[in-house]
Amino acid sequence: MRPGSSRPGREAARRLSAGKWRAVAAVAGIALAAGLLAGCGGAASGADALTITLYNGQHVQTTDALVAGFEKATGINVSVRSNDEDTLADEIVGEGSRSPADVILTENSQVLEYLQGKNLLAHVDASTLARTPAQYDSPQGDWVGVSGRVSVLIYDPALIKESQLPTSVMQLADPKYKGMLAVAPQETDFQPIVTAVESAYGQAATLRWLDGIKANAGSHVYPDNETIADEVNRGAAAFGIVNQYYWYRMRAEIGAASTKSRIAYFAASDPGYVVDVSGAAILKSSSHQAAAQKFLAYLASVPAQEIIANPAKSISFEYPIASGVTTLAGETPFDQLKPYPITIAELGTGTTAVTLMREAGLL
Numbered sequence: 001m002r003p004g005s006s007r008p009g010r011e012a013a014r015r016l017s018a019g020k021w022r023a024v025a026a027v028a029g030i031a032l033a034a035g036l037l038a039g040c041g042g043a044a045s046g047a048d049a050l051t052i053t054l055y056n057g058q059h060v061q062t063t064d065a066l067v068a069g070f071e072k073a074t075g076i077n078v079s080v081r082s083n084d085e086d087t088l089a090d091e092i093v094g095e096g097s098r099s100p101a102d103v104i105l106t107e108n109s110q111v112l113e114y115l116q117g118k119n120l121l122a123h124v125d126a127s128t129l130a131r132t133p134a135q136y137d138s139p140q141g142d143w144v145g146v147s148g149r150v151s152v153l154i155y156d157p158a159l160i161k162e163s164q165l166p167t168s169v170m171q172l173a174d175p176k177y178k179g180m181l182a183v184a185p186q187e188t189d190f191q192p193i194v195t196a197v198e199s200a201y202g203q204a205a206t207l208r209w210l211d212g213i214k215a216n217a218g219s220h221v222y223p224d225n226e227t228i229a230d231e232v233n234r235g236a237a238a239f240g241i242v243n244q245y246y247w248y249r250m251r252a253e254i255g256a257a258s259t260k261s262r263i264a265y266f267a268a269s270d271p272g273y274v275v276d277v278s279g280a281a282i283l284k285s286s287s288h289q290a291a292a293q294k295f296l297a298y299l300a301s302v303p304a305q306e307i308i309a310n311p312a313k314s315i316s317f318e319y320p321i322a323s324g325v326t327t328l329a330g331e332t333p334f335d336q337l338k339p340y341p342i343t344i345a346e347l348g349t350g351t352t353a354v355t356l357m358r359e360a361g362l363l
Contacts (some may be wrong), residue, residue, distance in 0.1 A: 006184070015199070043178065045253065051077040052102040052295060057085025058278060062147075063105060064313040065307045070298045074222060076291050085111045085188060092283065093118055093187065097172040102286040103295055108188045109277045110350035116235050118350060122282040125293050131300035136277045139345045145280035146299045146310050146320040150337055151193055152263045152275045154232050155239035165239060165264055168343040169197060169272025173212025182220040182228045182240030183213060185362040189225055189243050189276060194353035196271035197341050203215070210360035226250075233261040243276060248317035269339035275339045323334045 002175055056063045056132040060082055067078045072361050085106040092099050092115060106112055114354060115121055128144050129137050136145030160180065166172055172181060184190060198206040214221070220237045228240040229250045251259040266273040280299050282292040298304050305325035307314045312328075319327050319334040327334065346350075357363045 009130075011287045012324075014035060016128055023155075024130070025114070025161060027186055030276050043242055049065055049075050049077060050217040050288060052286075052291050053078050053079045053081065054295070055088040055101040055104040056080050056082040057088050057104070057106040057111065059107075060316045060317070062308065062318070063315075066304055069303060069307060070278060070295055073298065073303070074294055075296065076138055076289075078295070087134070089115055092120060097285045099283055099285050101283050102292045103280055103282055105278070105280045105299075107149075107276070107278050108192065109143075109145075109279055109344050110188060110191055111342070112138065112279050112281050113347070114200055114349040114351075115281065116140060116142045120199050122289065122292075124282065128293070128297045128300050132295075135343065136279075137344075138279070138281075139343075144296050145277045145279045146304075146319055147278045147316070148321045148334065149245050149276045149278070149318055150264055150265075150332075150339060151189070151272060151276070152244045152247070153239050153242060154229055154261050154263050156232050156235050156241050156261050158260065159235060159238040162264055163265045167267045168270050168301060169193065169266055170209060171200070172272075173209045173216065175212070175216070176318075177216045177238075178237035179216070180186045181213065182222060182237035183217045183362075184224050184242075185239075185357050186351065187224055189352040190241070190357075191350035192342075192347050193241065193272055193273045195347050195350060196342050196350060198356065199346060200271040203352075206356055207358060207360060210362060214339050214360055214362055216250075229261070233259060234259070241272065244331060245317035246360070247313060248329060252311060252315060252317070258267050263290055265332075265338075269340055271322040271340045271342075273339045274342065275337065275338075277321070277344065287362050 002091040015229060026226065063080060067080060067237060071077060085108065087105060089111045092101055116138060123141050124144050125180045129141055132145045136148065146217060153302055155165055170262050194206065222231065225246045229246045231237050233250065247263045260343050280296050286292050300322040302323045305320040305323045308316045308320040309325050313319050315327050
């Protein structure tokens with residue numbers, strides 16, 4: 001187990017809005033997936049149908065839509081087990097060759113890199129990897145990138161003007177923001193930011209920065225990004241750091257009129273401006289390797305990427321990153337983002353980030 005990786009209660013938060021959108025997402029996934037690319041296979045007959053088990057660390061609405069599309073297109077059933085991605089990874093390590101999981105789908109690359117380092121993942125078919133730009137896939141070819149997100153500041157303009165927001169992630173530790181900042185260090189989404197800061201400034205400076213964040217956040221240390229978005233939107237905190245899609249999902253759920261908060265970006269190439277990649281991998285221990293490969297091929301295909309691209313279908317607001325599909329959501333286009341130039345390999349497993357946050361008392 002990675003130190004400090006377990007985040008009890010986050011799955012409950014992730015499911016808060018799932019009931020409202022689950023039926024819409026599932027039906028829409030079926031509709032969009034009807035034209036699945038050749039290579040994923042045709043629908044199997046009832047006699048030939050089999051079931052693969054998916055350990056799901058992604059948001060349930062998105063996964064429901066993708067699974068429904070895959071099942072419709074291939075006739076292969078998917079049994080989904082959802083939980084925090086770190087919890088699922090720890091279970092896989094503990095289960096070893098006895099794991100019932102065939103595939104794991106995560107929100108962040110660090111979990112997949114962690115499992116890859118344990119030599120638990122099978123190689124992904126080259127034809128599947130070719131659908132996603134290489135910088136968003138496993139450097140060793142053991143998982144495929146499915147979608148992307150970018151870190152942003154969410155703020156309440158009634159409490160802080162956009163011009164007063166930090167333009168660099170290092171300014172989050174400035175004492176002038178004491179009592180104003182909201183953070184969720186237990187989120188795996190926060191680990192890439194800490195890793196990027198450590199890459200840019202070293203461990204000693206990162207630890208001082210984390211100490212400053214802890215002091216500034218005070219009572220505004222929350223369990224997850226959903227809580228940050230809610231608390232900032234209701235004026236309980238002036239601003240916080242989240243991935244962009246949490247704000248868009250919240251606005252879709254509560255309506256534009258009830259969305260008092262706004263989002264802003266750090267300066268171009270700042271270490272706080274990080275692109276995270278959600279990906280999927282096949283377990284070496286899977287007894288359904290061919291079907292699992294079909295599932296990964298589907299995730300990177302045009303029909304699946306179109307599900308992610310259209311928030312009316314999957315309520316995702318994540319960026320599709322495979323098969324040339326672009327988002328239909330009204331957000332900054334993916335190719336116009338200006339993130340910190342850090343590679344998937346450099347983001348690693350997040351272990352150093354977790355260690356530093358534990359030393360700072362944030363975990």
